[in-house]
Amino acid sequence: MDEVGAGARRAATAMAAASTAAKNEALLALARRLRAAGPALAAANARDLQAATGLDAPLRDRLKLDAKTLATVAEGCEQIAAMPDPVGEISGVKRRPSGIAVGQMRVPLGVFGMIYESRPNVTIEAASLAIKSGNACILRGGSEAIHSNLALAQLVADALEEAGLPRAAVQLIATTDRAAVGLLISRPEFVDVIIPRGGKSLIERISREARVPVIKHLDGNCHNYVDAEVDLELAVRVVDNAKTNKYSPCNATESLLVHAVQAAAFLPRIGAIFAAKGVEMRGCPRTLALLGPLQGARLAAATEADWGEEYLAPIISIKVVDSLDEAIRHINRHGSHHTDAILTTNHPNAMRFLREVDSASVMVNASTRFADGFEYGLGAEIGISTDKFHARGPVGLEGLTSMKWVVLGQGELRS
Amino acid sequence: MDEVGAGARRAATAMAAASTAAKNEALLALARRLRAAGPALAAANARDLQAATGLDAPLRDRLKLDAKTLATVAEGCEQIAAMPDPVGEISGVKRRPSGIAVGQMRVPLGVFGMIYESRPNVTIEAASLAIKSGNACILRGGSEAIHSNLALAQLVADALEEAGLPRAAVQLIATTDRAAVGLLISRPEFVDVIIPRGGKSLIERISREARVPVIKHLDGNCHNYVDAEVDLELAVRVVDNAKTNKYSPCNATESLLVHAVQAAAFLPRIGAIFAAKGVEMRGCPRTLALLGPLQGARLAAATEADWGEEYLAPIISIKVVDSLDEAIRHINRHGSHHTDAILTTNHPNAMRFLREVDSASVMVNASTRFADGFEYGLGAEIGISTDKFHARGPVGLEGLTSMKWVVLGQGELRS
Structure with a gap:
């Protein structure tokens, strides 16, 4: 040596x-x-x-x-x-x-x-x-x-x-x-x-x-947060892609947060897609109440451990939150500082999310699956750092x- | 805690x-x-x-x-x-x-x-x-x-x-x-x-x-290299300042390299200044031969250990070198990767020195004493890093x- x-x-x-x-x-x-x-x-x-x-x-x-x-x-x-x-x-x-x-x-x-x-x-x-x-x-x-x-x-x-x-x-x-x-x-x-x-x-x-x-690169526990003001069509497409495009990469989404005012409109739609693709949903009580009626859905109650889990599998944890602040706090506490995205049409909320979420990649209205050296234009990547x-x-x-x-x-x- | x-x-x-x-x-x-x-x-x-x-x-x-x-x-x-x-x-x-x-x-x-x-x-x-x-x-x-x-x-x-x-x-x-x-x-x-x-x-x-x-910041074994093509007046002023402006800071010069073709012209002049200021000179044989006749100079033969020494005192090591390549090799081998300067009027040599000397600060025709957060315009410095x-x-x-x-x-x- x-x-x-x-x-x-x-x-x-x-x-x-x-x-x-x-x-x-x-x-x-x-x-x-x-x-x-x-x-x-x-x-x-x-x-x-x-x-x-x-x-x-x-x-x-x-x-x-x-x-x-x-x-x-x-x-x-x-x-x-x-x-x-x-x-x-x-x-x-x-x-x-x-x-x-x-x-x-x-x-x-x-x-x-x-x-x-x-x-x-x-x-x-x-x-x-x-x-x-x-x-x-x-x-x-x-x-x-x-x-x-x-x-x-x-x-x-x-x-x-x-x-x-x-x-x-x-x-x-x-x-x-x-x-x-x-x-x-x-x-x-x-x-x-x-x-x-x-x-x-x-x-x-x-x-x-x-x-x-x-x-070094440790976990990729990536989040999507669906804000109170949002283009629902776009959000459904992006969250679907972020979770189901591929399950094993570190930039696949593992956890979904939805603002309470959009939960009733958004969760049944994304839930139907996840159910059709065989994605198990581990939800908070409010999530389960909304998804309960869904035909053929694999539902489970999320435990505290689920919020911190990197599944790398067709499983997603889902939580209804009452504010952007709660979403940011949740991500900074349970996330792995890898990649997190907000789905929103509200500019100040987008800017707060970009600034306050303490992750290596922060995104607005884009799939977390883009967190990659080639996609970012680096030509190639020697690795992904979750350190600062x-x-x-x-x-x-x-x-x-x-x-x-x-x-x-x-x-x-x-x- | x-x-x-x-x-x-x-x-x-x-x-x-x-x-x-x-x-x-x-x-x-x-x-x-x-x-x-x-x-x-x-x-x-x-x-x-x-x-x-x-x-x-x-x-x-x-x-x-x-x-x-x-x-x-x-x-x-x-x-x-x-x-x-x-x-x-x-x-x-x-x-x-x-x-x-x-x-x-x-x-x-x-x-x-x-x-x-x-x-x-x-x-x-x-x-x-x-x-x-x-x-x-x-x-x-x-x-x-x-x-x-x-x-x-x-x-x-x-x-x-x-x-x-x-x-x-x-x-x-x-x-x-x-x-x-x-x-x-x-x-x-x-x-x-x-x-x-x-x-x-x-x-x-x-x-x-x-x-x-x-x-972290470890040693500051800073060098001045006087090139074959050089403004001698300028070089004498800068090397004097780099060594004697203050002896204790980490950016004070500790070692002087002089190209052989300038040694006879440069060394007696800077040697007289060092002698007058009580700076001990530890030289290679060629240096000692040139400085021997100097009145009142404190001279000593440099040992191998001198090339790596951070004196933080009125002592300087001096070596005559035969090329820019030898100077760069010497600095990269014995230096502490802190701050090193070339005194030259030759543009390609200046550029090679800047690129090839592996130090946190590399300088052309300026005193190593400038290596400092305030002098660089950072407003203040929390420390100086000798790491990369x-x-x-x-x-x-x-x-x-x-x-x-x-x-x-x-x-x-x-x-």
Whole structure:
């Protein structure tokens, strides 16, 4: 690990100074190599799949590196190559009374570590974001994907070399030894930030034990609040999409709050849709009174625990509230600070919701499912942060940089 | 501590939603109360000074809250009131192909904790930055200043109440029990970031033990590099100022690198100034050969340890280098990533230095002594960060905020 860390530090210096042209050349070379490497990658992937016969079907699916997956990640590399280089941007330059001009320059963070499970395409996503943002990275994928990841890392190193950049800019830890994780998260001299992606228990353990900063994503308990003044048609469409478009992503809605004056009009309509789609509704007493008559609805009384639950399943908790204030209080107390939306036609209420709901993404009249790096125009995301320090929400290239101060003088002295 | 923490969280919610007018009213009320409270504060301060008879003179001096200190901190509050409110700023709003408009809104971090030593005016600086940035804070000053700090915290709470803001927005831990520090740095549910200010050992201990993010400042081993192409007059003036303007601040220069082609012209001139001011010069062999003939100069051979030393004293290390590359490598290896300056007339060299020197502040033709929140126009600084994550260099109001995503839709759905 000392050797990997020292190599990453040296590579980071070269990457920070690398030209945009060289970084883009590496990304395009990587895309080309991914498209050409089909058979070799298939063999490596087959070894992982063979060893994974014990895994259940969805996990095996995530492990699979087929032609379609490879085309998608190759295209991702090309998209990142086409994006503007975030490094070197100078902003906010102002002349000060002393005569110096002061501004800020965007620079890479240095070395990031990434710990992730099963999906080998994450190896390429992380590598391509590292290259474009001028960082080095140390990757630690899951043991179940080790052969696929090693083959992919080889392509990355070759592409870097082809562009005249250091092979060590992207290093994959070749061992599946768990002790490597402990080293990766405890050496600030080698690693500037750790990005874990995987199950909640992995992320909680890393956050607890890390001695370097962590960009982490815990729960996604996302809310929709239907306000007293609302376009009911629009609200029904958006809430339906936010809940039922897909149940497993972290930006799927898990809880619905409805202002009392709209409850009788809104709940039976959305309830009928949820009932038709087999979504279980766990409601407060007022909700149950309104939905009780609904044919074929799966209804249950919500417990206190339901308000804090991330179901990732066809279940939604529903509560009738008496005011915007109650909705905001409820979300800030029970939510996970991920993504929350208000459905309203009232401008002051929209603005209060945006300002006072303490979440990484706050939305007006849009589906929470939009909380995503691609949808936000970041090109790609290295992760989603539910913390407030450094970066919130989807983290793209800019989240892998920081701003240093630049001072341009003509011999000014401090008095 | 649980009570203090829960109170801070509640207050943070109110502060985040507070109007700019109310926050400014609190700051102006605080300035007024500071000016009016002279006698009461003097009595509290006298108790601390009485108990501090064991301290040496400089420490007792820093503890003193005289009329001049109070006038300065009151003026600081008024200056912060006059600054623009960072909270609520919305930037970068762009319409996406899906139809949604996506941008970012600047919001407070929540609750910051501050741990500091002796100088009671830090209590007011922290309180005023917390108020303007819409955060709550928990302050833990040194035991030697406890009576002064309690009296000041009382004024802050009264000023907050006068403006209709929660008294708990700024809380001072009344106990001098060291266990309180341990709690303050280990409860992410109460504290979003810890800012320690004090000696290096305090800061290292807190960084090691903290379970919440830390904005920290370690060494300030600042460099001046005199390039091959340079205005010698200007370079002599700036290097003199950077080293001798004041020896104790972290932005004072500790190490001087000179390109070989300028060494014979530059070193005897700056050496004569240093000799006259009693600055000891620890040089490489080439430096010593050039400075040997100098009358009255205190010369010594630099050891490897000298290149990494933060003297905070009339001592400077000096090395002759053969290229800009060698200078950049030396600074990135031995420096502390605080502030480093190049003296040059060559534009490409200036740009390479700015980009490749991995420090929080990089300067061209200006004194490193300018690395300071006031000089940079931040109004005030809560601290200086030598880390890259979240904030680098002087940290002002913006460093106490983060950006959340706002999405404005008209009923868009994710497909």
